[in-house]
Amino acid sequence: MPSYSRLDAEDDGPGALSSQPLIANPDTLSAPAGDFSRPEDGAITGWIWLLTLTAGISGLLFGYDTASISAALLHLAPSLSTPENPVTTWDKSLITSSTSLGALVGGLFAGLLADRIGRRGVIWVADGLFILGALWQALAGSVGAMVVGRTVVGLGVGVGSLIVPLYISELSPPSHRGRLVVINVLFITFGQLIAYAVGLILSPPTLSQDLSWRFMLGLGGIPAVFQFVFMFFMPETPRWLIQHSRRQDAARVVRKVYGDLSERSVEQILAGIEQGVEAVTKDPLGAKLKALFSVGSNRRALAISCLLQGLQQACGFNSLMYYSATIFSLVGFKNPTATAMVVAGTNMVFTALAFTLIDRIGRRRILLWSIPGMAVGLLLCALAFHHLPILTSVSSGPSSSPWTPLLILFMMAYVSAYALGIGAIPWIVQSEFFPMRVRGLGTGMATATNWILNFIVGATFLPAVEWMWGGAQGLFIVYAIVCGVGWVAVNRVYPETRGLRMEEIEVVLRNGWGVREIVDSEDDE
Numbered sequence: 001m002p003s004y005s006r007l008d009a010e011d012d013g014p015g016a017l018s019s020q021p022l023i024a025n026p027d028t029l030s031a032p033a034g035d036f037s038r039p040e041d042g043a044i045t046g047w048i049w050l051l052t053l054t055a056g057i058s059g060l061l062f063g064y065d066t067a068s069i070s071a072a073l074l075h076l077a078p079s080l081s082t083p084e085n086p087v088t089t090w091d092k093s094l095i096t097s098s099t100s101l102g103a104l105v106g107g108l109f110a111g112l113l114a115d116r117i118g119r120r121g122v123i124w125v126a127d128g129l130f131i132l133g134a135l136w137q138a139l140a141g142s143v144g145a146m147v148v149g150r151t152v153v154g155l156g157v158g159v160g161s162l163i164v165p166l167y168i169s170e171l172s173p174p175s176h177r178g179r180l181v182v183i184n185v186l187f188i189t190f191g192q193l194i195a196y197a198v199g200l201i202l203s204p205p206t207l208s209q210d211l212s213w214r215f216m217l218g219l220g221g222i223p224a225v226f227q228f229v230f231m232f233f234m235p236e237t238p239r240w241l242i243q244h245s246r247r248q249d250a251a252r253v254v255r256k257v258y259g260d261l262s263e264r265s266v267e268q269i270l271a272g273i274e275q276g277v278e279a280v281t282k283d284p285l286g287a288k289l290k291a292l293f294s295v296g297s298n299r300r301a302l303a304i305s306c307l308l309q310g311l312q313q314a315c316g317f318n319s320l321m322y323y324s325a326t327i328f329s330l331v332g333f334k335n336p337t338a339t340a341m342v343v344a345g346t347n348m349v350f351t352a353l354a355f356t357l358i359d360r361i362g363r364r365r366i367l368l369w370s371i372p373g374m375a376v377g378l379l380l381c382a383l384a385f386h387h388l389p390i391l392t393s394v395s396s397g398p399s400s401s402p403w404t405p406l407l408i409l410f411m412m413a414y415v416s417a418y419a420l421g422i423g424a425i426p427w428i429v430q431s432e433f434f435p436m437r438v439r440g441l442g443t444g445m446a447t448a449t450n451w452i453l454n455f456i457v458g459a460t461f462l463p464a465v466e467w468m469w470g471g472a473q474g475l476f477i478v479y480a481i482v483c484g485v486g487w488v489a490v491n492r493v494y495p496e497t498r499g500l501r502m503e504e505i506e507v508v509l510r511n512g513w514g515v516r517e518i519v520d521s522e523d524d525e
């Protein structure tokens with residue numbers, strides 16, 4: 001666990017953006033006043049696994065719904081065209097990007113809703129949207145109806161992408177929190193892999209062209225039904241319960257979820273949460289906004305969360321996720337969708353590796369190692385594009401250039417470095433960095449940053465490849481530059497928070513970025 005060697009927890013005046021490091025010893029931060037011992041950390045109990053896996057179904061749907069459209073797009077045009085209005089490329093971009101826009105809106109409001117109706121309630125809302133959107137898409141008879149269906153599913157994706165990491169973080173013991181949030185990202189990547197596989201399996205001749213895309217998109221509703229039911233058996237988070245003056249219920253949840261903790265530890269955990277909560281439920285939105293921007297630690301939490309979420313998307317990863325089949329077909333691969341599964345598979349395998357490393361090595365260190373790896377991978381891909389002839393038609397046959405297999409290898413290198421760090425860490429950071437008062441609002445803004453950039457990257461990829469100097473090669477160089485700039489920013493502002501309680505992180509950011517003087521006082525957990 002990182003430790004900070006000077007305790008300096010003075011309050012921050014409005015506007016102060018000091019870069020002076022806060023060097024605090026977290027062991028003194030979370031206990032109630034006068035009690036300087038830390039509560040024991042809860043173990044990972046069966047309950048924690050169960051609630052993480054149940055909540056993770058939203059991650060699966062996030063992945064499935066964002067990736068399934070690439071295969072569906074290949075088949076839906078005849079069903080949605082009329083003689084007067086054939087489906088155009090513009091229609092296809094609209095159908096694809098409406099999900100990101102829906103997610104942007106969903107993510108923005110989900111946090112505020114979560115403060116009001118609870119974390120579980122918001123998961124139910126997401127499920128309703130997933131189910132409605134899946135049915136709407138499966139039954140769509142026009143481009144307009146399809147865009148509505150994609151937007152509804154997008155709302156669900158945005159809501160789910162915010163609420164699940166938040167729900168898991170608020171229920172996990174600190175020493176395992178990072179890993180458990182990564183499980184949700186693992187579900188996202190699994191959903192993406194399944195979407196590609198389902199796309200391959202259900203394509204004609206297995207099903208008729210009209211039925212194939214309807215089934216691909218409609219299937220997304222089924223896991224949501226299961227999650228909707230399972231969530232009735234899962235607890236609300238103790239933080240939300242305390243915020244709503246339900247201390248007894250919160251104590252019951254802590255006892256159940258954390259396994260056999262002593263009563264003293266349960267009390268300490270609850271007292272730590274109470275300190276963070278400070279009865280803020282009735283704050284109007286204006287007061288929350290003011291608190292988010294005028295309190296230094298909140299402002300810094302927001303800057304770091306948005307930086308990481310922005311970097312996760314601006315590094316261009318999703319252009320591979322959404323368009324790798326197109327890229328592979330342009331450089332002459334025979335079965336581009338199957339080859340694209342390599343990207344999704346690598347993403348999933350390395351996210352699983354991140355799961356094993358994140359709470360042991362620490363988020364900051366993993367990021368500082370993996371971002372340069374991404375940049376190198378991107379530059380090597382650019383080099384391969386430089387040597388590969390870009391085909392004008394897929395039927396031109398496979399290229400025999402040695403750069404073709406090298407391109408796959410370089411992409412895998414980039415994707416593995418991405419999945420190890422920036423693919424998962426922003427979701428952890430945004431759910432643990434904000435104090436209760438501004439948590440809903442702050443996580444909403446960070447999630448929205450993710451989806452705005454997701455939309456921009458998705459919408460600009462094809463035109464940029466076509467119009468930019470150097471085509472794909474130039475674009476990959478731009479992504480590499482983004483990684484370089486991102487590395488400098490991360491190094492400057494992102495402190496390690498491995499093993500800290502959520503209430504302690506606020507103190508780390510109180511007088512500065514808290515980056516310097518990080519000493520690893522513990523080996524592995």
Ligand SMILES: O[C@H]1[C@H](O)[C@@H](O)[C@H](O)[C@@H](O)[C@H]1O
Binds near residue numbers: 321424454
């Ligand atoms: O964390 C996830 C994951 O890395 C996915 O593979 C990616 O498609 C998403 O955009 C990202 O938010």
